[in-house]
Amino acid sequence: MTRSAHQGAGSAIIAGAGIGGLAAALALRDIGVASTLVEKRTALNETGAGIQLSPNASRVLFALGLGPALMRQAVEPEAVRIRALRGGAELSRLELGETMRQRYGAPYLVIARSDLHTIMLDALRARTSVRILAGRTASAAGNHGEQARLTIANASGQQEDLLADLVIGADGVWSRIRESLGGGAPRYRGYHAWRAVIPASELPPHVRVTETGLWLGGGQHLVHYGVAGGRALNVVAVIPSREALPDWSHEADPAVLMNAFSRADMRARDLLAAGRDWRIHALHDAPPPPRWSDGRVALLGDAAHPVLPFLAQGGALAIEDAAALAALLGEAAVAGMAPARALEMYGAARRARTMKVQQQARGNGRIYHMRAPLSFARNFAMRRLGGAGVLARYDWLYGWQAPQAVRGDAAAG
Numbered sequence: 001m002t003r004s005a006h007q008g009a010g011s012a013i014i015a016g017a018g019i020g021g022l023a024a025a026l027a028l029r030d031i032g033v034a035s036t037l038v039e040k041r042t043a044l045n046e047t048g049a050g051i052q053l054s055p056n057a058s059r060v061l062f063a064l065g066l067g068p069a070l071m072r073q074a075v076e077p078e079a080v081r082i083r084a085l086r087g088g089a090e091l092s093r094l095e096l097g098e099t100m101r102q103r104y105g106a107p108y109l110v111i112a113r114s115d116l117h118t119i120m121l122d123a124l125r126a127r128t129s130v131r132i133l134a135g136r137t138a139s140a141a142g143n144h145g146e147q148a149r150l151t152i153a154n155a156s157g158q159q160e161d162l163l164a165d166l167v168i169g170a171d172g173v174w175s176r177i178r179e180s181l182g183g184g185a186p187r188y189r190g191y192h193a194w195r196a197v198i199p200a201s202e203l204p205p206h207v208r209v210t211e212t213g214l215w216l217g218g219g220q221h222l223v224h225y226g227v228a229g230g231r232a233l234n235v236v237a238v239i240p241s242r243e244a245l246p247d248w249s250h251e252a253d254p255a256v257l258m259n260a261f262s263r264a265d266m267r268a269r270d271l272l273a274a275g276r277d278w279r280i281h282a283l284h285d286a287p288p289p290p291r292w293s294d295g296r297v298a299l300l301g302d303a304a305h306p307v308l309p310f311l312a313q314g315g316a317l318a319i320e321d322a323a324a325l326a327a328l329l330g331e332a333a334v335a336g337m338a339p340a341r342a343l344e345m346y347g348a349a350r351r352a353r354t355m356k357v358q359q360q361a362r363g364n365g366r367i368y369h370m371r372a373p374l375s376f377a378r379n380f381a382m383r384r385l386g387g388a389g390v391l392a393r394y395d396w397l398y399g400w401q402a403p404q405a406v407r408g409d410a411a412a413g
């Protein structure tokens with residue numbers, strides 16, 4: 001069966017209602033494109049883990065009108081404190097808070113994924129132009145005359161073709177739409193990320209939810225930051241592993257983690273010991289697809305460029321993609337340009353930046369896990385650069401501006 005996803009001037013079908021798919025629907029809404037979101041999960045919820053929203057991402061979300069809701073749920077950390085796991089010495093302290101706002105014009109926030117998801121969904125549902133088809137799996141996309149086609153199936157395997165002006169593949173690292181565009185399979189990168197959320201009342205006394213912590217070890221690292229308005233701490237511990245688990249969120253035995261951190265500073269070990277319900281995520285990225293778009297079909301977010309989380313940028317890039325996509329489509333419509341050409345321009349605009357982030361994230365993995373004696377040089381360089389020096393190296397990343405059409409007023413407050 002084939003049916004039109006939406007009637008009207010502009011319509012899009014978005015495969016995947018993750019951060020990227022929701023951001024795309026919000027950004028497209030602002031240029032008058034009505035979206036149908038197709039999501040394979042039946043419940044549109046997110047796991048309890050957190051996400052860091054650097055200014056390049058928060059700027060876009062504020063421009064989309066989510067600022068007040070974000071500021072109610074997020075934590076705006078004062079600083080990132082970087083320490084050595086062995087011995088606990090401070091290597092650097094990067095000021096966030098007001099420093100980030102002044103330097104980049106938007107805040108550095110940390111938030112529970114479930115809260116971010118709810119905020120985005122609420123904003124979408126406030127408009128009637130968005131339709132959500134949950135419990136449907138997208139299997140392929142292609143072009144169909146002057147339209148784009150997405151093939152979906154429900155839980156009993158019943159297939160259906162949806163048609164719209166555009167199809168956006170925002171179906172994450174294991175994207176089926178990337179396959180449709182000839183992109184390769186994800187590659188396991190040899191790390192397991194262990195994640196837990198610890199209620200603030202159960203934290204060791206030395207841990208502050210208003211500060212982000214980054215601990216670097218020889219073969220492992222640890223990140224933590226406040227979520228849920230400071231009522232909990234999100235903890236991510238990364239260790240090497242040969243086991244390429246296929247998907248998100250595997251249950252885990254904390255004894256394995258404590259063993260991997262057996263030589264870490266007691267404060268880091270106390271924090272890990274407070275974690276319950278650890279979940280493991282095997283970390284993948286993927287080679288860039290040969291093309292980001294084919295006619296009226298395009299990729300967005302992890303589907304286009306899965307990145308390791310060591311720069312905390314995968315979600316941020318997905319949000320940037322959404323802003324860039326809407327801006328270029330909006331400009332193309334005004335100029336009378338074909339949507340397929342706008343999608344080509346979008347891919348061309350995003351490719352170099354996303355590849356740079358992908359490479360730097362891999363590089364950070366090597367730096368974070370350096371063993372002695374290389375770690376001595378790393379620690380020396382970090383101390384010498386100081387927090388401001390480290391931050392200055394990220395101006396190209398955090399200073400990203402959405403193309404004019406969707407920039408709006410990002411004055412965060």
Ligand SMILES: Cc1cc2nc3c(=O)[nH]c(=O)nc-3n(C[C@H](O)[C@H](O)[C@H](O)COP(=O)(O)OP(=O)(O)OC[C@H]3O[C@@H](n4cnc5c(N)ncnc54)[C@H](O)[C@@H]3O)c2cc1C
Pocket residue numbers: 015016017018019020021038039040041050051052053136137138139170171172173174175176193195236281300301302303307309312313314315316317318
């Ligand atoms: C440990 C860890 C920490 C991270 N920390 C950060 C951070 O601090 N900051 C940051 O910016 N990023 C971070 N990231 C990266 C970030 O989580 C991802 O880059 C981001 O979720 C990508 O968003 P997305 O919408 O492209 O994909 P996803 O979030 O994966 O969403 C894809 C959606 O598509 C659905 N889907 C999948 N296949 C289909 C299908 N065939 N049909 C229909 N629906 C489908 C999925 O159910 C899902 O809802 C981290 C990642 C990890 C693993």
